[in-house]
Amino acid sequence: MTSVCVHGLGYIGLPTAAVLADAGHAVTGYDTDEAVRETVQNGDIHYEEHGLADLVAAVRADGALSVAAEVPTADYHLVCVPTPFDEAAREADLRYVRSAAQGIGEVLRADDVVVLESTVPPGTTIGPFLEALEAPSDLEAGADFSLAYSPETVMPGRALAELRTNDRLVGGFTDVSTEATRRLYESVVTGEIATVRDPTTAEFVKLLQNTYRDANVALANEIAKLADDYGIDARAAIEDANRHPRVDLLQPGPGVGGHCLPVDPWFLGHGSNQLDLVERAREINDGMPAYVADKVSRRLGSLDGRHVAVLGVAYKGNVDDLRGSPGIALAEELESHGGPTVALHDPHVSDSTHRLESLDGATRDADALVVTAAHDEYASLAPDTVTARMADDVVVDACDVLDRERWRDAGATVVTL
Ligand SMILES: NC(=O)C1=CN([C@@H]2O[C@H](COP(=O)(O)OP(=O)(O)OC[C@H]3O[C@@H](n4cnc5c(N)ncnc54)[C@H](O)[C@@H]3O)[C@@H](O)[C@H]2O)C=CC1
Numbered sequence: 001m002t003s004v005c006v007h008g009l010g011y012i013g014l015p016t017a018a019v020l021a022d023a024g025h026a027v028t029g030y031d032t033d034e035a036v037r038e039t040v041q042n043g044d045i046h047y048e049e050h051g052l053a054d055l056v057a058a059v060r061a062d063g064a065l066s067v068a069a070e071v072p073t074a075d076y077h078l079v080c081v082p083t084p085f086d087e088a089a090r091e092a093d094l095r096y097v098r099s100a101a102q103g104i105g106e107v108l109r110a111d112d113v114v115v116l117e118s119t120v121p122p123g124t125t126i127g128p129f130l131e132a133l134e135a136p137s138d139l140e141a142g143a144d145f146s147l148a149y150s151p152e153t154v155m156p157g158r159a160l161a162e163l164r165t166n167d168r169l170v171g172g173f174t175d176v177s178t179e180a181t182r183r184l185y186e187s188v189v190t191g192e193i194a195t196v197r198d199p200t201t202a203e204f205v206k207l208l209q210n211t212y213r214d215a216n217v218a219l220a221n222e223i224a225k226l227a228d229d230y231g232i233d234a235r236a237a238i239e240d241a242n243r244h245p246r247v248d249l250l251q252p253g254p255g256v257g258g259h260c261l262p263v264d265p266w267f268l269g270h271g272s273n274q275l276d277l278v279e280r281a282r283e284i285n286d287g288m289p290a291y292v293a294d295k296v297s298r299r300l301g302s303l304d305g306r307h308v309a310v311l312g313v314a315y316k317g318n319v320d321d322l323r324g325s326p327g328i329a330l331a332e333e334l335e336s337h338g339g340p341t342v343a344l345h346d347p348h349v350s351d352s353t354h355r356l357e358s359l360d361g362a363t364r365d366a367d368a369l370v371v372t373a374a375h376d377e378y379a380s381l382a383p384d385t386v387t388a389r390m391a392d393d394v395v396v397d398a399c400d401v402l403d404r405e406r407w408r409d410a411g412a413t414v415v416t417l
């Protein structure tokens with residue numbers, strides 16, 4: 001039986017560990033956060049992900065997944081630790097990647113396989129990651145142990161399915177590394193396992209995927225602004241443009257959140273000064289909360305003394321992750337104008353730092369309501385009940401989640417992007 005240690009039991013590491021355990025490997029999850037270890041140890045999960053609670057409970061119950069407080073020895077080490085963007089230094093913060101590598105280096109044995117899955121700037125696996133791995137050990141990557149980069153591409157909310165069905169990219173330090181890594185993923189992946197020349201190529205390709213998506217959304221956001229000036233419905237125009245077989249525009253929204261699309265494009269600039277369109281796309285997307293705030297302000301005439309309800313602080317619909325939240329950015333933008341009070345609501349998030357309110361509390365006497373996450377709960381709101389609670393009638397559906405006609409019938413002035 002192959003032993004696997006998954007380092008980092010977050011949005012990526014925990015489903016990865018559970019799926020590998022379910023496939024018959026002896027999996028150990030290691031996380032530096034004691035609370036996370038304890039939760040998983042108890043067969044529970046610490047965030048929302050479709051189907052994950054049942055799977056983790058099952059693999060904990062049958063012993064296929066265990067949890068360790070120290071880095072264990074293992075045939076395979078998969079590293080799924082955070083890689084935030086340091087805004088001030090404008091570079092990837094690789095401290096977690098380095099410390100995970102250092103911990104593995106201390107227990108590394110000949111013929112083990114180490115795979116970095118975290119999203120990183122090109123050159124990280126064979127640069128800082130390799131250095132930190134080798135420093136505490138007598139072993140040499142390629143000669144004594146295998147080393148590879150294999151990016152994670154799952155969509156939150158569909159992680160378990162996509163872990164199995166998405167194509168998997170593997171870039172090994174040597175051919176032996178690539179093959180050893182491929183063998184592990186082969187046991188769970190039904191999609192194609194594509195091998196690329198080296199880890200740096202695999203890192204680069206991963207970044208292209210999210211950069212493409214970010215730029216596509218930026219184009220949709222710019223189209224929304226243009227359509228507004230022409231008095232055209234942007235979403236209908238995009239739908240019609242997409243009738244062309246080679247056009248596939250995404251949708252406008254209140255901003256691009258999460259910790260992937262707003263971060264990963266910048267990683268491409270680590271070893272190059274060629275970012276241009278990519279940088280502009282980031283600026284356009286980062287500017288959307290201000291654009292939505294301006295729309296609210298213009299509809300209300302002024303924000304002074306007004307009350308605005310922002311519905312949705314998760315970075316997108318039906319998830320509980322609020323990293324890079326457009327809803328929070330909008331609230332801050334509105335408050336920076338000094339005038340309005342802003343109330344936040346989200347049925348998926350429990351977070352004491354953002355003073356979340358009940359739906360009733362947030363919308364009571366609101367002059368405007370802005371939907372900033374496409375949660376199913378918002379699609380099924382009763383327009384009559386909500387508008388009856390409001391003081392004024394402005395409803396900004398930034399995520400295209402409301403039934404416009406029903407809200408208009410209930411007396412709302414519906415504004416869309
Ligand atoms: N969340 C997502 O949708 C996706 C994330 N990624 C990438 O995967 C990586 C992980 O992301 P998430 O799972 O979202 O992060 P997360 O923050 O949910 O989880 C990371 C976990 O790693 C733990 N950790 C930190 N340092 C550690 C160490 N030295 N050893 C062991 N555990 C450690 C943290 O306590 C945390 O529980 C990032 O590079 C991210 O960009 C890639 C694709 C999708």
Ligand SMILES: CC(=O)N[C@@H]1[C@@H](OP(=O)(O)OP(=O)(O)OC[C@H]2O[C@@H](n3ccc(=O)[nH]c3=O)[C@H](O)[C@@H]2O)O[C@H](C(=O)O)[C@@H](O)[C@@H]1O
Nearest residue numbers: 152153154155209210213250251253256257258260315316
């Ligand atoms: C290329 C791609 O589809 N990447 C995925 C992405 O996951 P993530 O949840 O961040 O992506 P997302 O659904 O595009 O959401 C990001 C942000 O973009 C916004 N968004 C998305 C699509 C759209 O048409 N309009 C729009 O405004 C969302 O509301 C959200 O705020 O990034 C993940 C990652 O790399 O971490 C990756 O694994 C996922 O497969």
